[in-house]
Amino acid sequence: MTDHPISAPGAGIGRSLRVGLLVRRMMGTAGPVLAVVAGLLAIWYLAAIPMNAAQSVTDAERAGAAFDVSAAERRDMGGLSLVALAPGTALAGAYGQERPRLPAPHQVAGEMWASTFALGADCGPAERERDRLELFGRTWAVHEDCLAPVTSRRSLILHAGLTLAPTLLGFAIGSLLGVALAVGIVHSRVMDLSVMPWAIASQTIPILAIAPMIIVVMNSVGIQGLLPKAIISAYLSFFPVVVGMAKGLRAPSAADLDLMRTWGASGARILWHLRLPASAPYLFASLKIGVAAALVGAIVAELPTGAVRGLGARLLAGSYYGQTIQIWSALFAAAIAAALLVAAIGGIERGVLGRMGLRR
Amino acid sequence: MILGVWAALWGANVWVAGRSFGRWLAPVLFGAALLILWEMTVRLFGVPQVILPAPTAIGAAISANVPTLWADFVQTFVKGALSGWAIGCAAALLTALVIDRSGFLRRGVLPVGNFLAALPIVGTAPIFVMWLGFGWESKAAVVVAMVFFPVLVNTVAGLADTQPMQRDLMATYGASPGQRLRYLAAPSALPFVFNGLKIATTLALIGAIVAEFFGSPTVGMGFRISTEVGRLNLPMVWAEIAVAALAGSAFYGIVALIEKRLCFWHPSQRGGRP
Incomplete structure (x- = not known):
């Protein structure tokens, strides 16, 4: 983030010229930028707790925990009141769900890592032949969890x-x-x-x-x-x-x-x-x-x-x-x-x- | 024959552009020429309606479906785009005022905001539809997310756009922060703010329509377009597009008009060619 390409000199279209100059003058801004990014991440993590609270409480109940409020009543409650009801459960369940309403940053990063670099490569030649895709004048084999990481269907x-x-x-x-x-x-x-x-x-x-x-x-x-x-x-x-x-x-x-x-x-x-x-x-x-x-x-x-x-x-x-x-x-x-x-x-x-x- | 008509219309346009009334007549004539050529192409080559309907067919579709078009317009434009635009711009302006008080925040937010303003924020549409349901609320939320950063970045940059001499003058007068905002920062920020607001008008309509593709009630411009395309009822689709273009242009025009009234002193508004 030390470079601000959008706002380089002459950025007069949509944004105005002076925005570009202004940003350029503030090149030594790594500190404030990092602070703002950290703040955004913190807000994101905090927001995930109430957003995912309903699912956390339901999961905990399935696992055997008991709550004072019945499932039907919980349906009408907002995320924040659910957090107030069961703060420990909401916090514990906020960041590990499979289909959260708001996934935490590290979950997104993990999925991006998994679907970019860590795809499986343990398939035989038969699977390689199965699915093919033409792109950029080359034939790419495409099969789930298969072959070279880049050409997997999830990649x-x-x-x-x-x-x-x-x-x-x-x-x-x-x-x-x-x-x-x-x-x-x-x-x-x-x-x-x-x-x-x-x-x-x-x-x-x-x-x-x-x-x-x-x-x-x-x-x-x-x-x-x-x-x-x-x-x-x-x-x-x-x-x-x-x-x-x-x-x-x-x-x-x-x-x-x-x-x-x-x-x-x-x-x-x-x-x-x-x-x-x-x-x-x-x-x-x-x-x-x-x-x-x-x-x-x-x-x-x-x-x-x-x-x-x-x-x-x-x-x-x-x-x-x-x-x-x-x-x-x-x-x-x-x-x-x-x-x-x-x-x-x-x-x-x-x-x-x-x-x-x-x-x- | 088409080429002949085109040459004749272009000649008329050249003639008109040299006159004093050409300022407004030339674009009108150009648009009319486009429509006439479109109609001629469709008629002469017998282009089937499912590919490209003639302007007259589109006009007929508009006049035959006024209630439907009006309901879609209200759902998408008034409820979705307009409310989202107002909320997003208001939130961005308030945030900008807060950020402007701290130099540290300003240095941090401007690059991050510039980065976020260039992102494909339309992509958040499925997320908002998932959170807020199929109603107009989710569309307004997408619009808020789309317009927030362009307006924020422009306003923050505008509020900072004062000369040291002017700031010194304000300090000599012993102006309070509120007075400094009222008499110096706000006026000098206005052109920037309007730049952001104008960008936001076109974004708002696009956001509201895109969001409807991810789920909507059975009314709305995006909904109508996707269903009518499925039924190959192209004149109706083009009718919706015409309404959207008209609404978008009018929205942009109104904001530009307000800018003209408020920023009459700015060089870009004082006429003459740039």
Whole structure:
């Protein structure tokens, strides 16, 4: 947490430029950040006690403990009053349940560890042959608790990889489209006036509403698999890029533009030699927001399409079967994936801006 | 033929954009052009309705289902999105005021908040539905979780956005903390706050609709969309989308209008091209 990629220089899209500068100025903030994170974890642990109290008391009763209040009356009681009724039982049972209402952080971490690194590898060749999956142009064997850890059906890395593929493709499409639209907007008053309001309006359309339609339409044209999800990702990620690039391409001062014109530079040369370099900080700031949005798009796209693999599918399956720990670990896997993507863009940004001499 | 119509409409748009009334007429014309081209494409190529219904079919679906659409709108937008947005923004503003009193908290919360604001918080939807049931309460809770961090981060950053000179002036006047907030920190934070509020408007509607996919009563926009897709009743689906887009744009527009009234002094509101 010592790096704050979301808020690096020029973070003017969605968040404002000064937020980025402010955060950057506070780089030596490991102490306060750790304190806040520790505080959040403490609240989480405390909240788990009343949230899971009903189940703890029921479990204890099954195990032979007796309570003054009958099961029927307990059903109407809130979590806090149950904790007051049987504090010892509630505390003892809060962190070890199989399907808690609120799993404790260490349970989630354990599940993530188990479904990332500690998957079984004791299967014969027959099981290896049984289930196969095509991805990234390779055949992966997929079977529960089997084979190499990464390719097991429970593996979070497999699910994250399946979600990342449409994320990256959609991000690429969205960014290119965004830059192209921004170039058009800066160069043509007609496009500025007519496209910009509709770009804003397009973001008020709930993406999930369109997701099933895009799948249906593309299916009927014969396109399946990666591309429909990637288009939903692109839909979410193009907007921050348009807004940021439109701002960035207009960043050169009037004096700079006049100088280019006195040299008789054409519009294309001004774009290539002045506007594009000047817009680099804005571009990277919006790319970071765009890539996070693309991941949300890819996850959301899995929900209505009946996907069985991927982080969104893990969320959906977890909610169907009440597997709370699975939901939380999928959620954190998504969070880590988002952080890694943003950090990767931040790394590229530092390199490129450093080469260009724009680094602050 | 489609290309010809497109060229003609674009020409009209170019003509309009050069005039003084082009500011508002150009986007309207652009939208109308899109609709006309959509309708023509569907008619000329005989695109089946289950793939892409024509705008006129969608319009017919809207006018034939006004009571249903209204009930869905109330359930999802008014009960879910709007109440969640109000609660989430109010909670974020109050938290920001508390955090602003302590430099230590501010340094800790800003990076963590920035990190959390970028996370796919829609993923908490199944958890909230599990905790709070299928009613609108769970949708409002998802919306609260989604809008909280963007508003919090923007407000905290905005409250800190005062010049040392201005703070010194306040100290010279002997201003109390309350007065300093009222006359210095709050006004300078307003543009930031509205930035957060505007981001939150679009998030709110998305959150409310997404949450309905994880379980809802038999009313609501998300519920209607998923069931009508299952029945291949696409005009009705598009009708819901149109209502959602309209509601979202209106919501955004209202917040932007309030911002214009309150932040008239800010450079970004004083007109002229950026």
